[in-house]
Amino acid sequence: MRDEGAKPTLSQCRRHSDKVIFGSLIFIVAIAPLPLGSASPLSAAIVAIATSATLICWALSLGLGLTRLHVATSALKWPVFIYLAVCSWIFIQWAPWTPVLFADPIWQSTSEVLTLPLHGSISVNPDATITGLLNLFLYGGIFWLTFQMTQSSERAWTLIHAVTYIGSAYATYGIVIYMTGNEWVAIYPKTSYLNSLTSTFVNRNSYATFAGLTLLSAAVLLLNYMKPYFALRHPIRVKLVIITEELVEKSALKTSAALSIAISLLLTASRAGTFSSAIGLITLIIIFIRQQKLKTQHVAYAVATAVVLASILIAVSGNYFSKRLKSGEVDSGIAFRGYMYSLTWEAIKSSPLKGTGFGTYADVIPAYKEDRVNAPVQRWDKAHNTYLENAMELGLPAAAMLNISIALVALITAGGMSRRRRDKLIPALGVCATVLVALHSFVDFSLQIPAVAILYACIMGVAASQSWSATASNANQPEVAPTP
Numbered sequence: 001m002r003d004e005g006a007k008p009t010l011s012q013c014r015r016h017s018d019k020v021i022f023g024s025l026i027f028i029v030a031i032a033p034l035p036l037g038s039a040s041p042l043s044a045a046i047v048a049i050a051t052s053a054t055l056i057c058w059a060l061s062l063g064l065g066l067t068r069l070h071v072a073t074s075a076l077k078w079p080v081f082i083y084l085a086v087c088s089w090i091f092i093q094w095a096p097w098t099p100v101l102f103a104d105p106i107w108q109s110t111s112e113v114l115t116l117p118l119h120g121s122i123s124v125n126p127d128a129t130i131t132g133l134l135n136l137f138l139y140g141g142i143f144w145l146t147f148q149m150t151q152s153s154e155r156a157w158t159l160i161h162a163v164t165y166i167g168s169a170y171a172t173y174g175i176v177i178y179m180t181g182n183e184w185v186a187i188y189p190k191t192s193y194l195n196s197l198t199s200t201f202v203n204r205n206s207y208a209t210f211a212g213l214t215l216l217s218a219a220v221l222l223l224n225y226m227k228p229y230f231a232l233r234h235p236i237r238v239k240l241v242i243i244t245e246e247l248v249e250k251s252a253l254k255t256s257a258a259l260s261i262a263i264s265l266l267l268t269a270s271r272a273g274t275f276s277s278a279i280g281l282i283t284l285i286i287i288f289i290r291q292q293k294l295k296t297q298h299v300a301y302a303v304a305t306a307v308v309l310a311s312i313l314i315a316v317s318g319n320y321f322s323k324r325l326k327s328g329e330v331d332s333g334i335a336f337r338g339y340m341y342s343l344t345w346e347a348i349k350s351s352p353l354k355g356t357g358f359g360t361y362a363d364v365i366p367a368y369k370e371d372r373v374n375a376p377v378q379r380w381d382k383a384h385n386t387y388l389e390n391a392m393e394l395g396l397p398a399a400a401m402l403n404i405s406i407a408l409v410a411l412i413t414a415g416g417m418s419r420r421r422r423d424k425l426i427p428a429l430g431v432c433a434t435v436l437v438a439l440h441s442f443v444d445f446s447l448q449i450p451a452v453a454i455l456y457a458c459i460m461g462v463a464a465s466q467s468w469s470a471t472a473s474n475a476n477q478p479e480v481a482p483t484p
Contacts, residue, residue, distance in 0.1 A: 017057075017066040022149045024054040026162045028142065029458050033170055033210065035186030037201045038450035047450060048138055055141050058148065070148050072468045079408040082401050087136055089398045090358045093122040094129040102354065123357025124364055132359030132393075135450065139457045143409075146461025153423050156466050157224075160217050160429070163458065167214020168257035171264035174199030174207070178267055197267035201449070208273020209446035211265040212436050213455050216280055218258035220425045223288050225251050230292055272443045280436035287417065287428045337384050337443060343368045344388045348396070355395035364392070386441035386448060409460055410434040416467025423466060430463025 008016075028050050038044045061067040092098075096119040103120025123129040150156040177183075178197040183190050186200045193204045201207035229243050247255045265274060346368050347356065356364045362381030383389035390399040409430070416427030437447055437456055446452045 014066050014068075017061045018149065021054060021058050021061065021067070021145065022155065022159075024050065024057070025142070025145050025149055025458070026159065026166075028054065029163065029455060030166050032451035032454045033200045035188065035200050037206055037210070037452065038454070039202065044135075044450055047454070048134065051138050051141050051145075054145060058145060067148070070151055070465060072465075073147075075412060075468075076147070076409070076464070079405045079412075082405040082408070083136075083140060086394070086398050086402045086405065087133060087140075089394065090129060090133045090136070093355065093357045093394075094126045094133065096121050096126065098122055104351075104356065121357070122354050123360055125357060125360045128359035128363065129357040135453070138450070139453045142454050143457040143461040143464075146458045147465045150462040150465045153426075153466065156423070156426055156462050157221075159458070159462050160220060160426070163214055163455070164218040164221055164254065164257050164261075167211060167217065168260050170199045170207075171211060171214075171260040174264045175260065175267065196269045197264055199264065201451070203449070204268040205270045205273050205440070205444045206446045206449045206452055208265055208268045208270035208277065209437060209440050209444075210449075210452050210455060211261050211268070212273060212277030212280060212440075213433055213452070213459060215258065215261045215265060215277060216284060216429060216432050216436065217459070218254060218261060219281055219284055220429045221254050222247065222251065222258060223284070224423075224425050225254070227292065272440055273446070276436045276440040279439055280432045283435050284425075284428060284432040287431070288425065291417070291424050291428075340380065340383055341385060341388060344383045344385070344392055347392045348388070351392075351395065353395045353397060355391075355393050355398065358393045360393055361389050382445040382448065384444055386445055389445070389448075406434070406460075409464055412467050413460070413463040416463070419468060420466070426466040427463050430460050430467075433459045433463070 028047060031050070032038050032047050035043055038047050058067065062069065098119075098121045102122060104122060104124050106124050107118050107120035121129075146159070150159055174197045177199070182194060182197070185198060185202055190198075192202065196204040198204050198207045199211075201210065226243050226246060229239055229246065232239055232242070234242070265277060268274070343365060344361075347364055361383060365380070365383075383392070387399070387403070390402060393399075394402065413427040413430030413434075417424050417431070420427065433456060437452075440446055447456065
């Protein structure tokens with residue numbers, strides 16, 4: 001019989017501390033899309049406070065010995081170092097004590113006009129730059145927490161389940177709103193994308209990326225649960241019957257979650273978002289086929305099944321999406337983005353090394369637009385190409401470093417697919433998620449929406465954490481493979 005007055009052991013304290021931090025992490029990912037994808041100041045502040053509090057709790061737990069550092073942390077030294085170097089550069093851009101030689105000329109001009117001495121900075125809008133820096137710290141913090149909290153395979157799968165069901169919840173909400181008039185975005189009246197599903201996001205492309213990332217998580221779950229059935233020594237038709245039964249009955253909740261997300265993705269009518277998500281899914285399926293070394297016959301049946309399912313989904317929910325593909329919007333969209341890209345490139349050439357300040361695109365680009373006649377739009381605050389926008393704001397060297405830091409983490413997850421003996425689909429999720437967001441970032445700005453960036457950071461954290469064996473990870477719990 002347990003002594004009621006006995007003090008909890010260190011092991012019990014560790015488990016309780018980790019559960020609280022891990023639960024807080026899932027909570028942050030769940031609330032990030034509320035409302036407007038955390039693009040509004042209030043929701044962004046709530047997410048930032050929650051993340052900061054969770055990081056402080058983790059640091060205190062580490063100091064008190066209630067949690068442990070991931071042994072594989074050393075493998076992240078280069079991406080973390082480069083990421084922090086970029087953050088340091090952004091701080092320099094913001095710094096109000098920048099010498100006149102390096103400060104943006106606008107500060108000298110403003111000082112002369114106002115006849116007041118002004119402290120110059122590289123950034124043309126220091127407030128926007130410091131806000132952007134805080135956002136980068138937020139995303140880095142989410143990645144770090146996930147990396148540390150998902151050392152065990154069991155907890156990693158728990159997180160992937162959570163991401164899938166969070167995605168399904170927002171997809172279901174979006175479908176309900178869409179079917180009942182499509183007049184609201186969370187608690188706000190909808191004023192744009194009136195024919196597209198956007199869930200709690202303003203922009204359909206941003207929600208499409210969010211949905212695509214959660215759909216990848218759902219696909220990883222389903223493939224992992226179907227994996228044992230491919231190894232059965234039965235005829236292919238018998239295997240298909242067994243797999244279908246698994247999807248329809250035993251894994252009905254996961255299947256319905258995946259379907260709801262897929263339907264919502266098509267209802268966004270986002271061409272780039274849907275295309276990028278499809279490429280991410282295809283990449284995942286190819287990786288799965290190579291990992292399982294499936295026979296040609298299995299692959300043929302899988303492809304045929306995927307084509308049939310995709311056709312049904314498009315027939316059911318992709319009417320507007322199909323119309324957008326056939327309409328002249330494609331040509332007008334290309335022309336519009338080409339115009340913006342040319343202006344952004346001109347801005348990059350004016351300050352290729354030091355940039356204009358992180359987060360200052362909306363402040364800078366109007367000056368270049370004024371030189372053009374017949375501008376297709378009156379105002380915009382995004383370049384619709386994250387690479388070009390970062391290059392303009394950070395300068396080419398720092399922008400390249402930011403991309404390299406993310407690519408290095410993706411390479412770690414790619415290597416994890418060969419290092420792991422089990423659960424190879426978890427690091428594969430990181431590779432496919434990177435493919436999705438990397439492609440979409442060429443034509444849009446989804447990663448600049450906090451909810452999407454938080455979700456991506458979370459996925460990369462669990463994928464990187466599971467890129468080593470349980471022994472190398474020094475997991476607090478033994479590696480446990482989920483039971484199909």
